[in-house]
Amino acid sequence: MTSRERVRRALAHRETDRAPADFGGTISSAISVAAYDNLKRALGLRAPTRVLETTFQLAEIEEDVFRAIGADTRPLHGHPPAGWDRVNERGEYVDEWNVVHVRAASGLYFENVSPPLREADIADLDRYPWPDPADPERTRGLRERAEALAGTGFAVCGAPNHFTRIFEQAQQLRGMEQLLVDLYEAPAFVEALFRRILEIQKVRWDRYLAVAGRQVDVVRVGDDVATQAGPILSPDMYRRLLKPFHREYFAFIKERTDARLFYHSCGAVADLIDDFLEIGVDILNPVQVSAAGMDPAALKARFGDRVVFWGAVDSQRTLPKGTPEDVRREVRERVRVLGAGGGYVVGPVHNIQPDVPAENILALYDEAVGLRTG
Numbered sequence: 001m002t003s004r005e006r007v008r009r010a011l012a013h014r015e016t017d018r019a020p021a022d023f024g025g026t027i028s029s030a031i032s033v034a035a036y037d038n039l040k041r042a043l044g045l046r047a048p049t050r051v052l053e054t055t056f057q058l059a060e061i062e063e064d065v066f067r068a069i070g071a072d073t074r075p076l077h078g079h080p081p082a083g084w085d086r087v088n089e090r091g092e093y094v095d096e097w098n099v100v101h102v103r104a105a106s107g108l109y110f111e112n113v114s115p116p117l118r119e120a121d122i123a124d125l126d127r128y129p130w131p132d133p134a135d136p137e138r139t140r141g142l143r144e145r146a147e148a149l150a151g152t153g154f155a156v157c158g159a160p161n162h163f164t165r166i167f168e169q170a171q172q173l174r175g176m177e178q179l180l181v182d183l184y185e186a187p188a189f190v191e192a193l194f195r196r197i198l199e200i201q202k203v204r205w206d207r208y209l210a211v212a213g214r215q216v217d218v219v220r221v222g223d224d225v226a227t228q229a230g231p232i233l234s235p236d237m238y239r240r241l242l243k244p245f246h247r248e249y250f251a252f253i254k255e256r257t258d259a260r261l262f263y264h265s266c267g268a269v270a271d272l273i274d275d276f277l278e279i280g281v282d283i284l285n286p287v288q289v290s291a292a293g294m295d296p297a298a299l300k301a302r303f304g305d306r307v308v309f310w311g312a313v314d315s316q317r318t319l320p321k322g323t324p325e326d327v328r329r330e331v332r333e334r335v336r337v338l339g340a341g342g343g344y345v346v347g348p349v350h351n352i353q354p355d356v357p358a359e360n361i362l363a364l365y366d367e368a369v370g371l372r373t374g
Contacts, residue, residue: 003072007155007217010342011260011282011308019339021368022310022347024061025073025157026220027052028264028285029311029347032108033059034354035361042358043068052077053162054085054093055101055110058351069361070369072345074149076216078142078160078208081135096131099172108354115175122192130196133203139211146215158216158259160208165223166245167232169197183233187241194245202252213257218283221250226267228291235271243275250280262310266350268292270299277306286311286349287338296337309338310345313364319348320355324363331367 001009006020024030031039033049036059040046045064052060066074084096093101093110101110117128138160149156163169170193171179182190209219225232225242233242250261260282269276270293273284287309288294296312312334313319318326331346338344346368352361 002153004153004155004217007072007345010339010345011217013305013308013342015342018370019335019368020072020155020345021070021365022073022157022345023066023069023071023365025071025075025155025218026262026264026285027058027075027077027159027162028220028222028350029073030058031061031352031361032354033057035059035352035356035358036061036065038358039361040065042362054087055095056351057109069365071365072155073157073218074152074154076142076146076149076156076158076212077162078138078204079140080138080161081132082137097169097173098129112172112175115173115178117173117193118175118178120174122189125192125196128196131200133200134207138204139207142208142211146212150215155217156215157218157220157262158208158212159220160204164201164205164221166194166197166201166249167223167225167242170194173197180232183237183241190241194242198245198249201249205253206256209253209256213259216257216259218262219253219257219259220262220264220285221253222264224264224266225272226265226269226291228267228288230268230292231272232267235275238272239275243279246276247279254280260308266291268294270294270302273299273303273307277303281307283308283310283345286347288349289314290316290349296334300338300340304338304341304343308343308345311347311349312338312344313346313348315349315351315353315356319360319364320353320357322360324359327360327363328367331364335368 001017006016009016010020022029037049050060052058081096087093098116099112100114102113103110261280262283263276263281264285266288268291284307289296289312313330318330
């Protein structure tokens with residue numbers, strides 16, 4: 001079975017020779033630069049590491065590493081617009097939405113320090129310098145890369161940019177605290193802001209899928225709507241304010257490709273999964289098993305015939321703090337429970353962090369790739 005066949009069968013809830021394994025196929029199943037450098041040393045590889053995404057300091061994975069790991073997936077990312085995605089002389093990263101990010105001396109990531117729309121009202125949205133979603137740099141060389149990947153036998157996971165979000169992007173622009181206040185006190189402003197963001201995302205996706213839509217097997221959208229304890233918005237508020245935009249967004253994408261829609265939200269999302277499925281979600285990631293209500297067996301029993309689970313190997317405890325045998329044991333259990341009858345892709349809960357030892361990464365994928373189910 002080729003990797004693409006294996007992934008497609010799992011996505012169709014059919015048995016496979018083994019559960020497919022994802023490493024770096026999406027921006028939410030990637031690896032930090034520090035962890036990646038440790039992994040390459042363990043593999044005896046010495047090529048310099050390039051940064052794929054600045055704010056989370058994620059590595060661009062080389063084909064030698066993909067193959068050494070045994071990953072069944074390959075990413076197909078669009079580009080940032082021309083002139084963006086760099087750190088300035090003051091050590092700031094100013095993204096294309098004009099959000100300023102700074103990395104503290106002891107920090108791992110570039111953090112948002114200046115939400116540019118914190119004091120804005122609806123009229124200010126007309127004057128704001130929004131990103132240009134039609135910048136031709138975004139799809140430079142994309143057709144050639146898509147066609148090359150399509151012939152490799154690997155499952156292709158695509159997105160036009162690293163951040164395909166609505167709610168999270170509103171947080172970045174407005175600031176988390178102010179946006180949460182707005183949900184109660186200024187819902188009209190929130191809806192106007194969501195609308196601006198959605199229209200930009202739709203143009204990005206339209207151009208990306210016009211080039212790559214026939215080659216990708218999975219399209220990734222991410223929008224965190226939960227904490228470890230529960231949803232950020234109550235289910236009722238989600239349904240009133242955000243779900244209509246998600247519905248429109250997902251329908252727009254699915255009208256332009258036959259790829260399965262992969263939706264990423266960290267946290268305790270069990271109370272919202274029925275809503276996600278109603279509006280077109282095919283794949284749920286990262287399946288944060290350490291969050292409230294996210295027990296794998298309960299999720300499989302309740303939703304396993306309707307959604308594909310992608311991830312679920314605990315990156316808070318097992319991967320950074322466990323032994324290689326702890327990791328192997330968890331992989332076996334996830335495949336046993338979530339992989340029964342298909343419908344599961346093995347991977348970490350979100351990106352592999354700097355504190356994960358290389359031997360645990362290798363144990364995860366060695367166990368996954370060697371674990372035969374047929």
